Amino acid sequence: MEYVNPEGIREDGRRPLEMRHLHAEIGTVARADGSAVFEMGNTKVIAAVYGPREVQNRSQQLNDQALVRCEYSMPNFSTGDRMRKPKGDRRSTEISLVIRQTMEACILTHLMPRSQIDIFVQVLSADGGTRSACINAATLALADAGIPMRDLVTSCSAGYLNSTPLLDLSYFEDSAGGPDVTVGILPKLDKVTLLQMDARLPIDIFENVVQLATEGCKAVANYIHEVLLENTKQLEYRRGL
């Protein structure tokens, strides 16, 4: 199967090092404390943040830091084939955990002891890279909720098909069976907080692919910065400053 044609063009018309179109909106769920929609091509996710607030389940309360919780859900219309799955299957539990751990690493939880922050991520349409899109959406929603963070975590995936490293895999490329590396970074501190890979890859190529994904994360970070800045300007304008 040919995923990159001899002219170096991928199935959806992108170059190997090209990302899909990014789009983000802040404040889409009116009732949440913070919310955002993040789109990467046809992948579209909504994130909503509630909190910091009182801990609902007292036994989970932490006396020295905030409790961060996350729920990921995917409706049955979001994928190509329709299937009925109950809420809380293995895949979504794992992604919830990944998102929670990644976000926990950047939230300054020690500033909010005995409180709880809920992050809810809802996939609307899945076309590869849902994990990355969820993390990017969650970052924006947390920023919108005004929750103190070390840095904005951003995430992007990269793969390796037809001996070419590819940035930001679509579902078609993801299901090709090649390696899929998802990286999450703290762009200002230049630290990797999330790294996942399936399938196998020689070490020297792995380095290149991770490097590529990291570059992708930085591009996402630039975009997220722009969106947040624009949003802040809007808020400033509305306050009449």
Add this chain to the structure above:
Amino acid sequence: MSVREWMVGLSAGEKHFIQGGIAQDLRADGRKRLTYRPIYVETGVIPQADGSAKVKMGATEVIASVKLDLARPNPSQPGKGKVSLFVSCSATAGPMFEGRGSEELSAELSVALQRCLLGGKSGAGAAFDPSCLSIVDGKLCWDAYIDGLVVSADGNLLDALGAAIKAALINTRVPVANVPAGASLDEDPDVDLSSQETTRIDTSGVPVIVTLTKVGRHYIVDATSEEESQMSSAVSVSINKERRICGLTKRGGAGLDPSIILDMISVASHVSEQLMNKLDSEIAAAEADEQM
């Protein structure tokens, strides 16, 4: 109702203010009793679906999608496709919908919508004629899966979902399936879907749903969640273009006098006309926008 009570948390003064406002025909957000919040429709929001739409009414936001699958028709109804409808509430709408918390409300909304739009077992009074989904009589048909998703909840979910499903059905393109002549359809059907041609579902009979919420002695349309927390009962009526009633659901604890129910239905039928016109123009605008 426990979910909604928990969600809002109003003080005695606020409750009094809401009830007083409704009694004087001037609600907390400045609307009259029978005025809707501005409705915003966007179609084609989910690229993977055959038809989809997003509807916003104030802070309430819902998404509906229609997905078509090739299947074998039910032997008792050989010339019709099967239509099923499910609603789920996303946790983004509030922490109380986390995990299994949304199941009760999702089931309540699903059943109410099935009653209003699918028209019972016989299919009579349904939103659209499922025989338009048939490809080969008794052998092959499209199954339509209608899914609703509540993204943000601020009251009046049923009307919003009804509107979103209507918009999604209008947005739906049914692919033209070419069955090769002489092909045997008894095993796995071999169907040519390569043609770009599509047909539309006849949606002229899709009803709108109007929910009248009774607060005190008066009833209001398009209640916010604060107003819903003060309701004694609510009646949801689905009415089509010919002003026929396609389905009816009463919710809430308090009993209603039969004459009041009849009065509510006639008010709903009056309001439905405005809503239908407003919705039709919004959907037409959204469809025109999408094609640009």
